[in-house]
């Protein structure tokens with residue numbers, strides 16, 4: 001039986017000493033006021049909700065995969081956790097210490113313990129710095145060595161550790177002399193030389209050739225075993241995450257929508273977005289026949305994310321409560337109104353306007369009743385959009401279609417898994433309580 005509880009960040013805190021990172025209700029919103037984009041939005045104020053109320057914790061030695069399409073906020077979340085960018089709201093607790101508001105000087109000891117490996121090793125390395133200088137640089141910054149010889153000894157040891165041999169030769173080379181895989185090994189060497197406890201690996205293998213990817217992943221896992229490293233493993237690729245992650249967090253437009261043990265999520269994804277991502281993985285075995293299915297549409301703009309459930313315009317399982325709003329009806333008209341009679345009757349779509357939760361369709365020459373009938377007939381074929389309409393009113397100026405208040409999915413805890421979808425919320429979807437399998 002699936003029983004849902006509302007997920008609270010603090011409910012996951014068991015005062016366990018093996019929790020290395022705890023993130024509570026973290027938000028990172030970018031204000032675009034003053035920019036061209038900002039001016040396009042109302043009163044010059046546009047906000048990108050890149051990370052919006054994210055909570056999770058990481059156990060020491062764990063690999064948590066953070067997965068989602070491009071623009072979902074993965075990098076922003078990684079950077080905010082490491083305090084490379086300041087959070088808008090929320091808390092980051094690293095090694096039992098609240099680091100959310102520490103100043104740069106106070107952060108220094110923590111910086112040593114938290115490292116990031118980016119996707120593009122080429123861009124991560126200064127072309128004018130030899131490998132030896134680049135990898136040894138953090139030792140000097142953190143005053144961990146007395147002199148150059150000591151630094152060199154440590155650098156050579158780490159180069160060997162990441163498989164860059166002969167280390168003495170590589171030490172004097174420049175990034176341009178190295179292959180992509182070797183460069184990423186240098187970046188990893190530079191990250192581990194400080195003996196960190198947490199590494200954010202941000203698409204760390206995405207730019208490498210297939211043949212090199214597996215080797216770098218193996219290296220990352222080998223280092224984890226040796227040093228008890230913890231990884232936040234960011235990837236848009238669920239297939240790669242399956243290879244290395246204990247737990248998986250699926251991110252969509254700034255929010256974590258499903259999180260749980262990798263093996264359970266791969267065996268039975270619950271959130272419709274996770275299901276769609278998994279269906280999008282090509283199946284290598286031709287006998288299994290399933291072909292890769294493309295996820296419908298694109299990730300919407302994070303400046304004005306869809307209301308209610310942010311996934312609703314793309315969700316194949318969406319129903320009335322999922323957050324349908326006037327712009328969905330406009331999109332629907334755009335797709336459906338092909339008949340010239342109806343099109344003439346409704347008039348140009350850009351003459352329609354949105355006021356709060358209503359779409360206003362202008363009425364001319366007393367044709368309000370006809371427009372009302374046409375809208376109702378179109379809505380009848382629109383599935384969940386129609387179910388979300390609260391009222392349709394006609395007056396001499398417009399036909400007003402008003403939607404019910406959008407409802408954001410709560411973070412629910414269902415059998416040790418977090419899932420943020422109305423289908424699992426007994427208060428919204430009565431069928432979800434007491435069902436013996438996932439919806």
Ligand SMILES: Nc1ncnc2c1ncn2[C@@H]1O[C@H](COP(=O)(O)OP(=O)(O)OP(=O)(O)O)[C@@H](O)[C@H]1O
Nearest residue numbers: 030048050069070071072073074075076077236302
């Ligand atoms: N400095 C910034 N200023 C304004 N908006 C930003 C900034 N950095 C990121 N964003 C926006 O925040 C959202 C999340 O971006 P982010 O790079 O975190 O996504 P991502 O999941 O890492 O994507 P990708 O898979 O392409 O790397 C996007 O809409 C992006 O345009």
Ligand code: SF4
Nearest residue numbers: 309312315322421422
């Ligand atoms: S709440 Fe669930 S069913 Fe509704 S749109 Fe979102 S993911 Fe789909």
Ligand SMILES: [Mg+2]
Nearest residue numbers: 074075076202
């Ligand atoms: Mg990114």
